Every structure is written in structure tokens, then in C-alpha cells.
Amino acid sequence: MKTLILFILIFCSGVYAQNITFREIKLKPKSTFYNADKTTIIYPVVVTNSKQISQLINSKIRNEFINDENEKISTRVALNELINEGLVNLSYEVTFKKYNILSINISAEGCGAHCSLWYTYFNFDLTTGKEISITDLISDNRLDSFQKTVFTDKQKFLNQYKKEEHESFINKEIDSATYDWVIEQVDDNCVNQVQIEKFSLSNLTIEIIDPCEFPHAIRSQEPAYTLKYSYKFLLPFLKPKFQKQFSR
16 A cells, blocks of 8 residues: 555656756857857757657647648758748747746747847646646636736837837937837737737746737837736736645
8 A cells, every 4th residue: 555655646746746857959040141150049849757748848839939831850950941041049948937837938030131039938737738828827707807907008008108209209319200100000000909818927927928019120119018917916817726826
């Protein structure tokens, strides 16, 4: 009986307390796009106690980030194909690794006629390998309320941004064409809508990722704001399972 109990405890420990490490694929960009003497492309491969869970997580990251149709080729080969197309920088950051939850974001830069930077965000349940969605975190009966809260905050930031841009126009820091363009971008594409599906966890907060993105020609005027909420604030919105975890 003692042996059986010990086996169960060891098994549960493996399932519910995943040991996670990262194996990195390091590559250099193509010199025609970016001449670098050192590695600028570092792609993460997740390694857990479970081969199946690792495979689920890595498949999701690859499908979302690389988005290639030929899954038979290795990740290294797929990355080299992206490098040939202009990928020059890639890095990752683990922002949360507690309670069998992994939150990781990948930033990448590709160059062609001009260079563009983009981010991809992932949140995983390490006991299953499945991605955690915002509807997994937030109670069904509080989802609308949470979305309204985020929407209100986003509008507050953007309305303040519009006031600041107007002052810049009055003070002749930007011309009328630029001012009209940025206000049009905010009004048409950002201020009247909100998306809460993308998020990133940290030790203290959850950040909803819903930027107001501008065309490359006026990227320098793009509004900068963060939609961050402490776990203490979020507790009434969270499902019971996550209330227990994030109130520790």
C-alpha cells in the first residue's frame, strides 16, 4: 500500500508540477537583409516532463508563428525559409511560469521594402499542453463586464492621445496632413472597438494586448498605452480555479 501511495504521489507530481526548460534554435539573418556578426534569431523549443505536452505546446507555437503548410520539414528548416524571405530578428520572453501556467511572447522583425516588428503571445496550461484563452480565465457571467472595463480604459487612453496630437498640431510640431491621418486611424480603426482575446500574464498583472497600429508611413506617431490589470483587481472576474491561484 505504501508503495502504491508513493507511486501515485510521484505520478501526480510529474503531472501537476511540470519541470519546464527551453532548447533554443539559434540562427543568423541573411546578409542581404541585415549584416550581423552575431546570432539575432533565437527560437524557443519548450521541453517539459511529458513528450506529448511538449509536442502540443511546440506545435501551437510553430503553427502560430511560422504558419507553414509543410509540417514535415523541421523547425530549423522552416525558420531558414523565413530568413530567406527577410526574417532578421527573433527573440522570446517568458513572462509567467507558475501554477503550471506558462506565458511566453515572441517578438520578430522582418525586412523587405521596409522592416516590420510583430509580437505573438501564448499562454499554456502545462498539465495539458492546451492554450489558455481569456474565456478560460474569466467567468462567463463577468466576461462582458470585463470587456467593458478594458474598452473604457482603451478609450480613455486614445482620447487623451487625440488631445495631445491636437496640441502638437496647434504648436506646429506636426503638419495638418499627419494630424488628419492619425486622427482618422484612431477614429476608424481603434477607439470604437476592443479585443480582449490576446493577453500576457506576469507575476503581478495580466496585460490585454490590443494596440492601435498605424501604417508604416506614420508609425512614429502610433499611440503607446498598456491595458494592465492587477490580479487583486481581477479576482471578482476570474473563474474559481484561477481565483485560488492568483490570490496566493
